[in-house]
Amino acid sequence: MSLSPWKTKKTFICITTLVIVCMLYIKYCDNTDNTANESLHLKDIKGRNDIIKHDLEETAFKINNLKEKIKILESRMPKHYPEVRFLNYVHKKRILITGGAGFVGSHLVDRLMLQGHEVIVVDNFFTGRKLNVEQWIGHMNFELIHHDIINPLYIEVDEIYHLASPASPPHYMKNPVKTIKTNTLGTINILGLARRLGARVLIASTSEVYGDPDIHPQPETYWGHVNPIGPRACYDEGKRISETLAYAYAKQENMSIRVARIFNTYGPRMHMNDGRVVSNFILQALQNDVITVYGSGEQTRSFQFISDLVDGLILLMNSNYTLPVNLGNPIEHTINEFATIIKELVGGRSTIQHVTEVEDDPQRRRPDITRAKTVLNWEPKVPLNEGLQKTVDYFKKELKQFNYSQRSKISVENP
């Protein structure tokens, strides 16, 4: 039986429609599968991320726990100290160093400890840090006391190196009144302690007592040229009154005092952010920054390396000489020369730029060390390049360890 053409056409349309519907359905099912697969896949990734995150948190927690355990174990392990000389009770002294956690103080601590003495450091950690004397913490000959010397101190010692005072312009200008208190009340407290004990005291004075000198080089007999109300006065006049107090006590109380007029000193452990020439220039050169010179750069400075200063301080303390003694390096350089020497030593891409000069910046500074040569047989030995290299190495290490940022830098001048 044959179908009519109309029926055939109808059947054909039905079948075609059915096929199209089937195809659309299959496609729809396919798409639904894909979307479902994708969302499954995303869920899977999220799940895995959560697991990784959780694992990382757990690992960080475990690492912290391990760190704590290592700390506890380390604290139980006997610490290795540098080998110190044995001194019998006749030669061994108990020595107090105020400001012993600072730059100069910590090097003095090292030397006196190695010589076999008992050393007590008193510091308020304003500019000093425990890290500077960390190598001795726990040693039977060493003690570290957190104390501010503007308060009285009761302690038994044979000798006192009185170094406590901020030393760089940004630090001493930060709180001028406190700087004056440290150098007046603090010095009175230390001299009072020494009087009670019959102990010898060495006062760390400074070349700043000469101010902006009008004679050159400066001998100890020069009385100085200080602006009593300028921005540096808190330190300059503070140190001058410190000296006055020392001689007043010596005369009135028959005490044994020594006064070191320290000139610019540099070396490892100096403050990286003290705004002084050496630290500024090294830091700028190491970070490929512009090396900034205040003013024309023709003002001069002379720098001694820290080990030379420590030799001088100990020789002075052990001498019989009671008048002030200059301790510094008489080799004078202009600030421009320093900038060039440091730039060459460090290498890098820094350029040197001159900026406006600062108020009361001394134009010339150089010690006359005839007295130190005559009475102490002392003069600086470390050449500038050798000392600077050691300082640059120290700065490099510090930069790596503490991720030092230019933002934390205090910049004032070329002291």
Ligand SMILES: NC(=O)c1ccc[n+]([C@@H]2O[C@H](COP(=O)([O-])OP(=O)(O)OC[C@H]3O[C@@H](n4cnc5c(N)ncnc54)[C@H](O)[C@@H]3O)[C@@H](O)[C@H]2O)c1
């Ligand atoms: N470094 C130099 O070029 C230089 C030059 C001239 C004189 N000096 C003198 O040498 C001494 C040491 O200088 P530095 O370069 O080691 O400086 P520094 O800042 O590194 O050390 C001074 C120390 O004294 C401590 N200190 C400050 N005020 C104190 C207070 N009220 N009580 C207890 N501790 C206090 C600080 O925390 C720091 O540890 C200072 O008296 C300074 O005036 C240093």
